[in-house]
Amino acid sequence: MLHTFVAYVEDRPGVLTRVASLFRRLNINIHSLTVGHSERNSLSRMTVVCDASAEAGHRIRASLFKLENVVDVDDIAGAPSVTRELALIKVAATKHTRSAIFELVEVFRARIVDLTAESLMIEMTGVESKIEGLIQVLNESDSRILEICRSGKMTMRRGHHTSGVLRAMGADPGEKPLPDDEFAGAAEESAAIESE
Amino acid sequence: MGTDATAQAAHEHLTTPTRLTGAEIVWATLVGEGVTDVFGYPGGAILPVYDALRKFPIRHTLVRHEQGAAHMADGYARASGKVGVAIATSGPGATNLVTGIATAMLDSIPLVCITGNVSSKVLGTDAFQEVDITGITLPVTKHNFLIFRTEDIAPAIRSAFQIARSGRPGPVLVDITKDAQQGTAIFDFAAAKPRPYRPHPMLRVEESGLAQAAELIRHSKRPIILAGHGVTESEAMEQLRTLAERAQIPVALTLLGLGGFPASHPLNLGMMGMHGESWVNHAIQESDLLIACGMRFDDRVTGTLATYAPKAKKIHIEVDPAEINKNVKVDVALVGDLRAVLEELLPRIPGRDGSAWIKTIEASKGAVAVHDIKNLPDSGHLWAAHVVHDLWRITAGNAIVVTDVGQHQMWEAQYFHHEHPRTLITSGGLGTMGFALPAAIGAKFACPEKEVWVIAGDGGFQMTSAELSTIAQEKIKINIAIINNGYLGMVRQWQQFFYERNYEATPLVSPDFVKLADAHGIRGRAVRTRAEVADAVNEARSAPGAFLLNFLVEKEDSVYPMIPVGSALHEMIRRPDNDPLLESADDK
Missing domain, CATH: 3.30.70.1150 (ACT-like. Chain A, domain 2)
Incomplete structure (x- = not known):
């Protein structure tokens, strides 16, 4: 299955190698990889798309987290996202x-x-x-x-900032978290925008 | 090693921010991290650091090859539980560390390796003795740093120590350019403290998981605890013992788990896996619940995965989330520090009667135990198993044994019974030949009051035998037992079993090891019969200096039982009936 990992990584030399090396070691081909600045000065945001089994997805995420320069990793499986x-x-x-x-x-x-x-x-x-x-x-x-x-894929979850790790680091979650039903409505709305 | 005055000066650096050279900052930071011993080899790109050494209260051991430095730091770490430190120069000095770093990585050993590199101005130009060591070691370190500014040295080294010893421990390399060593910066030890350690965000010990684990244990008829290296790493010996005793669950150990649960304990089954005893592996295959504690279901303990413990539910308690469901799919994962998890789990574990299952396992031991080599009379031959077993008996198990890799390593695991953690030091994951001698030197520095024995084969010993000079120079007391069978024994065994006895490249001509020791001013003795073993071991033990025993054992003995690669855990190759060991036995 296709996995889409969104990772916040420190913006410094060598970090891309560390991330890429992890996939290389597991003999997983990277379909696409985008890197750029994020909303935080010292952090870059990566979207990595690769083909791997569902179990491998867990292991890749856990292994990415073990890299010292990786601050947060999200595996956007079927979650509402753009x-x-x-x-x-x-x-x-x-x-x-x-x-x-x-x-x-x-x-x-x-x-x-x-x-x-x-x-x-x-x-x-x-x-x-x-x-x-x-x-x-x-x-x-x-x-x-x-x-x-x-460019390769760039992916962002819908709704408020979903990274618990970044929130713990003081990231602005945006609006206060929406109640579940409102959130569902917001998701539908953005789904409508995407399908245009 | 500096004087008291240097110790005092070094201490003042730690409390009062001072301008120091990068080289001085390296040592001052190490002192601040509690380092007293380092193992290394100088060279051009690390010379500024060596020049500053005399000002600091740190003992440096000169090795004969940088691989030895990494293994010594590793042995030091395994024996003490502290972080081991190795130092090397750029280029070949740095690459020579790599085998030692990988050894530590595979066995989760905390190391900090410091290498010099060429000046930042010429970095990346293929300057003399330049190598991209951070690139080379990237997959075999937990993390590494390339430092080319003096002010970054202290924070990097402090981070390195934190990373090396936190979570699942491992090696960290800090590569420092020569100009960073030569420059100056304000050294402020306190300010260089890293951010608080961030536990892996996927650690998860949930109420429901604990309850489920307790429930599985309560209802299990044939449970087994699989105890690994994590027991020692997280110092969970007491908790493991409480769990086993309260719920009456037998304990099987991995190679690196040996010592984590007392060998003499009635619930201790012994080592599992490729060379584990048959009753251990049979019990695992029959079990209905495996409780894996700080182990990673390595291929050497599972046999082929498709047939591994087919009837068992599995509980996995493990600090590294990337190990969960990697090899064996588990039913309950408790992802966290083993000791902390067991502390949480224990209140939910009631007393339990496990006698029926224990009796079943005991009964399956019977026949095998009778055939055990220990019970056989002296046939005039010298068998490696006898040497190891006699060594255990004579030392009463009160020694740190450092093994190399191969047949002798497995015989050690089978016939030397370890009661305490950190008394068996061995390269498990990477299986690094040449590990024993340097690692034993490191262990002796860590525990100078302990009796330290090297057990090595004639092949592996020669890979790093140059470190005999280090023993001589440092005047340390280590006893060396070479299990000399004239072959690369484990490879020969595989050729015997799986390659139709085609002994290609395994017969081995060695120097006279006793003369080799003598050339280093180290006493030694050859041993050819079992009758001589006790006297020789006692002579080695009572000798004031290092001592080498060259045990000329049976040439074509094999380690039994053995699970061939690709077979199930219960499909063992047993000691053949026409084995000379059994032919001469009383029970036949």
Whole structure:
């Protein structure tokens, strides 16, 4: 099964190696890995997606926690969450062939971010399937894809800050925790936003 | 070792923030952490640290190879329960530590290894004797640090000590560039204190789990406690004993668990696993409840997992959440420090009658015990098991025994009966040949008043025999028993059982070990018959200095019973009936 781990790690040299090395040792291929700044100055946030058994998921999380530079690890199994990926796609296009691509981009709610005589660049944000849908449609059309750059998945749980560890470190949970029924409502609302 | 004046000066550094060089900060921090002994080998990139040593009340032991330094620190830690410290220079000095670090990692031994590195300006340029030791040791340390600023040295070393001894202990390496050692900074020991230790967030001992465990124990007909290294590490000997006695549950031990529960205790079954006695492994296979205490279901104790203890529910009490359900799926996991968990569990455990189950196990011992080598008359041969057993009898078990890896290690585990924790020091997880001699030196430094015996094979002994010089230089009293059978015995045994006696690369020519000892100014004696064993052991014990006994034992003896890899725990290779041991026995 696919696991999505969200980890807060110290923002210092070598931490990425330690995290990556743990997966390497278990012979688990990382599908995607994104790292960037988090809401806290000294911490980076990682989203790691990998394919492993359900039992391995527990062990990976427990092993990640054993790394001194890892502050918090969340295994977003089926929990309500929002996942996004960013893709930049460069397509060969001349002034004669552009308009067909413009239409596709419109349908997929992507954007053209660069345009030259021979090519154009599409920026698209969305869930993995949507990005793959655009790539497939481009491939099936007469357009020739020159380059694809994908960020890998970024995932965030819905609702208030769920990290007990970070709250213990003084993280702002945002609004005071919502009562269960309100939380359910909020989740539905954001589900509606995502499905748009 | 410095004088009283240096001790006083070092103490003042700890209470009054002072400007010191990085090299001085290294020692001052070690003093502050309570270190009195370190094991190391100097070299260019660590020279500033060595230059500052004379100002601090720390005894440094010069080793003959850095692997020895790591093993000595390891033996020191295992014998004392304190953190062992090894020091090496950059490049080859650092890489030579790696086997010792991995040994400590696999057995959860707290070590702090300090290495020098080239100056930060040339870091990463393949400068002379530069190696990426933090990269190399990343998978075999709990954590490591690359330090290139003087002011970071004290906080890093203090963190290293905290990490090494907390939770599931393990080795930590601190790599310090030469310019950081040469620079100066304000040394403020108190301010360098790390953040409070953060327990693993997945530790979990829930009411429901405790209740469930108590319930399983109450209703079990055939329970067994599996006790591992965690018993010693968390000092849960008393709690384990209370649990076993109150609920009348027999205790089986892992190799590293030996000593955690007294060998003479009526509930002690002995060692389990690949070379465990048949009744222990049969009992586990028949059990309806395994209570695993501070052990990790290593492949050497489970045999093939598919057929392991098929009738048993499993309770796992373990400090490392990553060990839960790793090899064996358990029914109740109590994830926390063993002693603390047992303290919580014990009030829920009522007295229990376990006599029927204990009788069943006792009955299964009978036939095997009769055939035991201990009961056999002297046939003129010298068997390794006799040597180990006589050593146990003569020392009355009051010694720290440090073994190497191989057949003699298993015979030690079978025939030397350990009553107390930290009296058997052995490389279990990594199985590091060459471990015994240096680890014994470390153990002797940790416990100078204790009698220390090395038991090593002729193969493993030669891997680190250069440390005989260290013994001579430090003038320490260690007794060495070489179980010399002219083979890499355990490998030969595997070739005999599984490779049609193709003894490829296992016959071994060794130097005359007695002469080798003599060359180091260490007395020694060869022993060829059982009749000589007692006298030789007594001579070694009463000699003022180190003493080496070269036991020339039967060449092709094997360790029995044995579970072949891939077999179930009850599918043992037994000592064959035509074994010369049995042919000469009275009972045949």
